[in-house]
Amino acid sequence: MxxxxxxxxxxxxxxxxxxxxxxxxxxxxxxxxxxxxxxxxxxxxxxxxxxxxxxxxxxxxxxxxxxxxxxxxxxxxxxxxxxxxxxxxxxxxxxxxxxxxxxxxxxxxxxxxxxxxxxxxxxxYRCHPLLTALIDRVKRGDIGELRHIKADFGFRVPRDPQSRLFDLKLGGGGILDVGGYCMSFARLMAGVVTGAPFAEPTRLQAVGFRGPTGADEISTAVVSFASGLTATLTCAVHHRVGTEAVLYGEAGCIVLPDPWIPQGVRQSLETSFVVKREGAEEEVVQLRTERPTYAVQAELVASALSSGQAPWPAMSWDDTLGNMRALDAWRAALAPAG
Missing domain, CATH: 3.40.50.720 (NAD(P)-binding Rossmann-like Domain)
Incomplete structure (x- = not known):
């Protein structure tokens, strides 16, 4: 072939x-x-x-x-x-x-x-088997009804007004660069709890700091969904907020140390998450792929070309548009510099 x-x-x-x-x-x-x-x-x-x-x-x-x-x-x-x-x-x-x-x-x-x-x-990350394994655990009720999500993606880069991370003309700021991971994750899981591919926030508030160039250097969005699920989403390009996501359920929580990039290394083949149930021993779920995540994504694309869109939980066109609307709302809710 x-x-x-x-x-x-x-x-x-x-x-x-x-x-x-x-x-x-x-x-x-x-x-x-x-x-x-x-x-x-x-x-x-x-x-x-x-x-x-x-x-x-x-x-x-x-x-x-x-x-x-x-x-x-x-x-x-x-x-x-x-x-x-x-x-x-x-x-x-x-x-x-x-x-x-x-x-x-x-x-x-x-x-x-x-x-x-x-x-x-x-x-x-939406193409990685980590997501499928996580969704299966949530659906089968491992931590009970999902109540809240915490999702972070941030790192520290020295301020450089000409860098794409800080120059507004180059799309600078954490919300556009990595906030979309956190938002798309929350929207995905909000959909899972209602049996939908994704769900849109019904309320969004934001706080954070815009640096000298006007780019958002750190920001947190607090979002709510119609199901009652809530989420706090933090992104940064000038602060080490980490890359962890946590799902809090009625009966426990699931901790994902590195949901966006396996082990924080783009060529890594291994990742994991931890299921913590009240009154039970922690369970570490290990996952390994044969190829790095970029290859997993490309191979999914290759297999889906005739369909026009990749299969869920990869980003559908409607999901992409909804996520961008949510990012627009996040940026608009963050107070301007000064």
Missing amino acids: SKVRFGVIGTGGIAADFCEALRGSATCEVVSAVGSSAEKGATFSRRFGLARSAATLNELLQDEGVDVVYVATPHPAHEAQALACIEMGKHVLCEKPLTVDAASTERVLQAAKQRGVFLLEGYM
């Missing part, structure tokens, strides 16, 4: 992690890449032993040997690049967030629908 061939837009760290993860895939391969210059694309392609590089985006999109394009560039570039891919009939795997707001997300989703191509927003 021939492999599904990926072209990559971007030559940064995430693009590199993607190419590294796919080295051992039996169903996917990266065949070409394009960077911000022809030289960067060529250097990147040589680094990973790709068949070729493209001097321009148009050259990549004209390549009949590319089936799917992986968009791995700063957030503000996603919309135009995704639309260009869709116009050329290329399937798209786009790094999160798909775009920088709900209005632009709707434009991309509508274009994909009209052109009939596959599109997935790359919250790769």
